[in-house]
Amino acid sequence: MLSADRLEWVGGWGEVLGGAGYVFRPSTLQGIRAAFGEAEAGGVPVALRGAGCSYGDAALRAESVVLDLSRMDRILSWDSDTGIIEVEPGVTLRRLWRFVLGDGWWPPVVTGTMETSVGGCLGMNVHGKNNWARGPFGEHCLEFDLMTADGELRTVRRDEDRELFNAVVGSFGMLGVITRARMQMKRVVSGFIEAKAVSAPDLETLLRLTDEAKDQWEYVVGWIDAFARGRKLGRGLLHFARHLEPGEDAEPRQTLRAEAQDLPEDVLMMPKSAMWRLLKPFTNRSGMKWINRLKYLSGATLGEGAVYRQTFAEFSFLLDYVPNWKRIYRPGGLIQHQSFVPVDQAEAVFRRQLEACQKARQPSFLGVLKRHRPDDFLMGHGLDGFSLALDFPVHPRRQDRLWGLVRTMAEDVVDAGGRFYAAKDAAIPGELYRASFREEQVERLLALKAELDPGAVLRTALGDRLLGK
Secondary structure, eight states: OOOGGGEEEEEOTTSSSEEEEEEEOOSSHHHHHHHHHHHHHHTOOEEEESSOOOSSSTTOOTTSEEEEOTTOOOEEEEETTTTEEEEOTTOBHHHHHHHHGGGTEEOSSOOSSTTOBHHHHHHHTOOOTTHHHHOOGGGGEEEEEEEOTTSOEEEEETTTSHHHHHHHTTSTTSSOEEEEEEEEOEEOSOSEEEEEEEEESSHHHHHHHHHHHTTTOSEEEEEEOTTOOGGGTTOEEEEEEEEOOTTSOSOHHHHTSGGGGOOOSEETTEEGGGHHHHHGGGOSHHHHHHHHHHHHHHHHHTSTTOEEEEEHHHHHOGGGSSTTGGGGGTTTOEEEEEEEEEHHHHHHHHHHHHHHHHHTTOOOSEEEEEEEOOOOOTTOOOOSEEEEEEEEEOOGGGHHHHHHHHHHHHHHHHHTTOEEOTTTOSSOOHHHHHHTSOHHHHHHHHHHHHHHOTTOOBOOHHHHHHHTO
């Protein structure tokens, strides 16, 4: 029997899904093997967990061993000449960028928060605001060590075992534990980026401007006012950014210091730790409608066409500006639905999604648009198209209606030949997730699962839901 002393509540970041699991926090390979042994003795599966930043059920499973890898956070080697770094899976993006920046390097792909872990980023194959330019996180990994459920350790190199490499990255921890990753960083000559803000009065313009900017700027991201209707439907603000070239920064050694990237301690003369309390009274349809409207109007009038400089951290990690901002969604929590739709279908699908949300009286409180390109990963979400991420508050009495809305939107995406983002998902039905891939892709993943983990030891709530296990 597993010790009840290890039982802890393990939840998704959005505070909607969770369950009690037997939590193990190993710091060595032997510790991982010991946890697998305990799971086998107790007759329960093992769910992998990194920093716990996935909104839904990606890193949890009730009544199972939860293998929390956050203590495996050592930097194993660093070559400042080549920008190649080897790390354990629990190293966060915060630790990663702060370690390499002073030598003139930066992670090629980062998420909206610096708290995600390298292992989690590879397991979910996350993307950033520069997906068209740089692809997903996995494209910048050179090799990794993979421990299978029987304790065997193998090194998987991108150039030598591409099929297995491309299957493990993005398989949300179903094939093995990544215990070491060798990553290529991006050379930078300044700690600043140059950004530009552009407004778009409607969805058609927003998509067109995003597409036109994708080859001119490293980073392209759009915010959508999901409350706007009629001719204004899909209006929003775009932000383009690029890294500075040599000679453009008068004091590069100063801006490349990690301390120069620290986010401000206060926002509008208020401690950041208290900001969520100020926002809480506005976290409803009426409040968010006015916040979205004012954001668009201020951006379209004051920020239109403005070119300015920001630190990497200021531009990249918007989700870290207000600590614990997710508390504004309590007590129900929040979910995010992110759709990836081909270029020729994006406007029609996103228009129907925004209209469906408004009709259901469940408009998204935050909408984010990005441009994407295809990738070679077996279960990749990348395609030649756009993504629209929509955040929704969860009200327990209306949760079934929200899940029904997600199903409706997901059905439209599948019909359009689109994909979904498992890293954020909490509500997509498994049959629709599987239908977004070619049948042979899912079959290949399940075949590898049977080969590498014949006892189906590695299982999460997300994997059970999406893969039908």
